[in-house]
Amino acid sequence: MSGTTIRLHCPLPSDDGSVVLLGHGSGGRMTADLIRRIFLPALSNPALDRLNDNAELRASGVRLVFTTDAFVVSPLRFPGGDLGSIAVNGTINDLAVSGAHPLGLSAAFILEEGFPLDELRTLVDSMQRAARGAGVDIVTADTKVVERGKADGVFITTSGVGLVPDGVDLDPTRAQPGDAILVSGPIGDHGIAVLSAREGLRFDTTVVSDCAALHTLVAAMLASGGAIRCLRDPTRGGVATALNELAGSSRVEMLIDEPAIPVRNGVRAACEMLGLDPLYVACEGRLVGVVAAADAERVLAAMHAHPLGSEAHRIGTVYGQAAPRVLLRTTLGTTRILDVLSGAQLPRIC
Amino acid sequence: MSGTTIRLHCPLPSDDGSVVLLGHGSGGRMTADLIRRIFLPALSNPALDRLNDNAELRASGVRLVFTTDAFVVSPLRFPGGDLGSIAVNGTINDLAVSGAHPLGLSAAFILEEGFPLDELRTLVDSMQRAARGAGVDIVTADTKVVERGKADGVFITTSGVGLVPDGVDLDPTRAQPGDAILVSGPIGDHGIAVLSAREGLRFDTTVVSDCAALHTLVAAMLASGGAIRCLRDPTRGGVATALNELAGSSRVEMLIDEPAIPVRNGVRAACEMLGLDPLYVACEGRLVGVVAAADAERVLAAMHAHPLGSEAHRIGTVYGQAAPRVLLRTTLGTTRILDVLSGAQLPRIC
Numbered sequence: 001m002s003g004t005t006i007r008l009h010c011p012l013p014s015d016d017g018s019v020v021l022l023g024h025g026s027g028g029r030m031t032a033d034l035i036r037r038i039f040l041p042a043l044s045n046p047a048l049d050r051l052n053d054n055a056e057l058r059a060s061g062v063r064l065v066f067t068t069d070a071f072v073v074s075p076l077r078f079p080g081g082d083l084g085s086i087a088v089n090g091t092i093n094d095l096a097v098s099g100a101h102p103l104g105l106s107a108a109f110i111l112e113e114g115f116p117l118d119e120l121r122t123l124v125d126s127m128q129r130a131a132r133g134a135g136v137d138i139v140t141a142d143t144k145v146v147e148r149g150k151a152d153g154v155f156i157t158t159s160g161v162g163l164v165p166d167g168v169d170l171d172p173t174r175a176q177p178g179d180a181i182l183v184s185g186p187i188g189d190h191g192i193a194v195l196s197a198r199e200g201l202r203f204d205t206t207v208v209s210d211c212a213a214l215h216t217l218v219a220a221m222l223a224s225g226g227a228i229r230c231l232r233d234p235t236r237g238g239v240a241t242a243l244n245e246l247a248g249s250s251r252v253e254m255l256i257d258e259p260a261i262p263v264r265n266g267v268r269a270a271c272e273m274l275g276l277d278p279l280y281v282a283c284e285g286r287l288v289g290v291v292a293a294a295d296a297e298r299v300l301a302a303m304h305a306h307p308l309g310s311e312a313h314r315i316g317t318v319y320g321q322a323a324p325r326v327l328l329r330t331t332l333g334t335t336r337i338l339d340v341l342s343g344a345q346l347p348r349i350c
Numbered sequence: 351m352s353g354t355t356i357r358l359h360c361p362l363p364s365d366d367g368s369v370v371l372l373g374h375g376s377g378g379r380m381t382a383d384l385i386r387r388i389f390l391p392a393l394s395n396p397a398l399d400r401l402n403d404n405a406e407l408r409a410s411g412v413r414l415v416f417t418t419d420a421f422v423v424s425p426l427r428f429p430g431g432d433l434g435s436i437a438v439n440g441t442i443n444d445l446a447v448s449g450a451h452p453l454g455l456s457a458a459f460i461l462e463e464g465f466p467l468d469e470l471r472t473l474v475d476s477m478q479r480a481a482r483g484a485g486v487d488i489v490t491a492d493t494k495v496v497e498r499g500k501a502d503g504v505f506i507t508t509s510g511v512g513l514v515p516d517g518v519d520l521d522p523t524r525a526q527p528g529d530a531i532l533v534s535g536p537i538g539d540h541g542i543a544v545l546s547a548r549e550g551l552r553f554d555t556t557v558v559s560d561c562a563a564l565h566t567l568v569a570a571m572l573a574s575g576g577a578i579r580c581l582r583d584p585t586r587g588g589v590a591t592a593l594n595e596l597a598g599s600s601r602v603e604m605l606i607d608e609p610a611i612p613v614r615n616g617v618r619a620a621c622e623m624l625g626l627d628p629l630y631v632a633c634e635g636r637l638v639g640v641v642a643a644a645d646a647e648r649v650l651a652a653m654h655a656h657p658l659g660s661e662a663h664r665i666g667t668v669y670g671q672a673a674p675r676v677l678l679r680t681t682l683g684t685t686r687i688l689d690v691l692s693g694a695q696l697p698r699i700c
Binding site for chain 2 (some may be wrong): 018019020022024025031034042043047048052053055059060062067068069070071075102103104107109111112113114116117118120121124125127128137138139140143144146149151153157159196271280296348350
C-alpha cells in the first residue's frame with residue numbers, strides 16, 4: 001500500500017437532524033431513518049411500505065416488478081467496472097432477487113456542463129456491453145444538463161421492469177426457522193475496489209469489483225426445484241444490512257457463522273488495514289438467499305454450476321422467531337449481534 | 351418588471367464538440383445531436399430507436415409503456431409547482447401521450463449533503479399531493495447522497511409504467527395529410543413561471559406554471575370516439591419542437607396558424623421583453639394532438655369539457671408529405687419554417 005492519506009468519512013458528529021448527511025445515503029440505519037422520517041409519512045402505500053428493493057405491479061393478471069436506483073459512484077471507473085456497468089447490473093439485480101425476468105431498462109442521465117463527451121461515450125458503451133451481456137435492452141432514456149459545479153460529471157438513474165414467472169414468490173417475509181442461509185460468493189470486492197480506485201490505494205493484489213447481473217444465476221437456482229424463500233443483493237450496507245432486512249421482514253432470528261463467509265485475501269487485508277468490516281462492504285454481483293434446509297445442497301449445486309455462483313457457501317441458519325435480528329458466531333467462537341450499518345462507512349460506492 | 355439583470359444562457363460559441371454543454375439538455379437540436387452521436391450508436395434497439403418519450407414493452411400479451419425523466423429544475427419552487435409536482439406530473443404525461451393508464455411510478459433522489467430536511471419534506475409532500483391527485487402511487491424509491499458542491503440541492507428522477515388499453519394506438523408515426531392539429535391550452539406558462547422565479551422577474555400578472563397530469567384528459571379524448579392519431583406533451587423545446595418531432599416521425603408537413611395558438615397575455619409580454627418565442631417555451635400540463643379532421647370538433651368538445659382542456663384550440667393542419675417539416679403562418683400573413691430549438695433557450699426548466 002502506498003503512503004496515501006485515507007479520507008474515510010465520519011459524518012455523525014455534525015448531525016443535528018436538520019440537514020442531509022452523507023450517511024443518509026449509506027443504505028444503513030441513517031437511510032432507514034430518513035425513509036421513516038420523510039418518505040414513508042408522505043408517500044405511504046402498500047407497495048412502497050414493504051421497503052423492498054422493488055415493487056410488484058399487477059396488470060391484467062400479469063405480475064410485474066418495478067425498481068429504480070440512482071448511481072453516483074466516484075470515481076467513475078474502478079477495477080472490474082464503471083458507472084455504466086453498475087447502473088445496468090445494479091438495476092437488473094433488484095429485479096432478479098424477485099425471480100423476475102427483466103423486460104427492459106430505462107436510463108436517465110444528469111450531466112455536468114463541461115463533462116467530456118469521450119468519457120460519456122465510454123460509459124454508454126459500457127452500459128451497452130452490460131445490457132447486451134445480460135440480454136436486456138435499455139429501451140427509453142432521458143438527458144438533462146446542469147451548470148458547471150452543480151453536479152459531479154455524470155449521474156445515471158436506471159429503472160427496470162421485470163416479469164415474475166408463474167409460481168415464483170420470493171417475498172422477503174418468507175424466511176422460516178430452520179432455513180439455510182447462502183451467499184453466492186466472496187463478499188466486499190466491489191466496495192474495496194471502488195475505495196482503492198478513489199483513494200489511490202495499492203495492495204499486493206488488485207481487488208476487482210464483483211459487478212455482474214445475477215438474473216441467470218437466480219433462474220438456475222429456481223430451476224433446481226429447491227424451495228427458495230427469499231433473496232437479496234447485499235449492496236450498500238453489505239451482507240450484514242441485507243440479512244437484517246430479511247430478518248426484519250420475515251420476523252426471524254438468523255445465526256451467521258463468520259468462518260463460513262467467503263472473503264478474498266485482498267479484501268480481508270484491505271479491510272484490516274482500513275478498519276473496515278467486510279460484512280458491511282458493498283457487493284454488486286452477489287446475493288444472499290434463504291432456502292429450505294432440506295434443499296440447501298441442491299440449490300448450492302445449481303449455484304456452483306453457474307459462473308457467478310461457483311464460490312457459493314452456506315453461511316448460516318434461520319433459527320428462531322424470538323426477535324428479528326442477526327447473530328454472528330465469530331471466528332473466536334463468541335456470538336454477538338450483527339447490526340445494520342450506522343453512518344456512511346463508504347460513501348458513493350454505487 | 352424589476353431592474354434585475356437577466357442571465358440567459360448562450361452556450362453555442364464555446365462548442366468545439368468535445369464536452370457537454372447546457373444546450374445538450376435543451377430538448378432541441380443539440381439534444382438530438384447528442385442522442386445521435388453518443389446514445390444511439392451504442393444503445394440502438396427497436397424500442398429506443400423510435401426516440402419516443404416512452405417505450406412499449408410486451409409481457410404475456412399485455413401492452414405496457416415505460417418512461418423515465420430526470421428533473422433538475424432550478425429554482426426548486428416556482429409559481430404553480432415545484433420539483434416534486436413536476437417530477438410526478440412530467441412522468442405521468444409521458445405515459446399519458448401513449449393513451450396509457452399509469453400503473454405506478456418510481457422516484458430516485460440524488461441529495462446534496464447539507465440540503466435541509468424540511469425542504470426535502472416539502473418536496474416529498476408535494477410529490478404525494480400530485481400522485482394522489484392523479485390517482486397513481488410512487489411504489490418504489492431510492493436515495494443517494496453526494497458531498498457538498500457535487501449536486502445542487504436535490505435532483506429527482508421518476509420513471510413510470512403504464513398499461514395501454516386494448517385498441518389504443520397513438521404511435522407518433524400516425525399523422526396523415528388532412529388531419530387537424532390541436533393544442534390543449536395556452537402555451538409557455540411553465541417555462542416563463544420558472545424563469546421568472548429564477549431571475550426574480552416581476553410582471554403585472556404572475557405567470558403560473560401549467561404543471562398538471564394529463565392522463566384523465568387523454569382518457570376523455572379517447573372516450574370521445576374520435577380518431578386520435580398521436581399526442582405529445584410539449585416540454586423542453588416547446589410546441590415547435592414537439593410538432594417537429596411528430597412531423598418527423600410521421601414524415602408529414604404541418605401548417606400551424608400562429609394567431610390560433612393560445613398564449614396568455616403575461617406569457618406574451620414576458621416573451622417580448624426577454625426576446626423569447628412562446629412556441630419554444632416549455633409547457634408541463636399541455637399536449638398537442640393530431641386528430642382526423644372529421645373528428646376534430648368532437649375531440650375538442652371532449653377537451654373543453656375537461657378542466658385541463660377548457661382552452662383547447664385547433665392550431666393547424668397536416669397538409670402534405672413533401673418533406674417532414676413544420677410551417678408557421680404568422681400573424682403578419684407570411685409563412686416560414688418553424689424549426690426545432692437550437693441551443694438552450696431556458697436551461698433547467700424541468
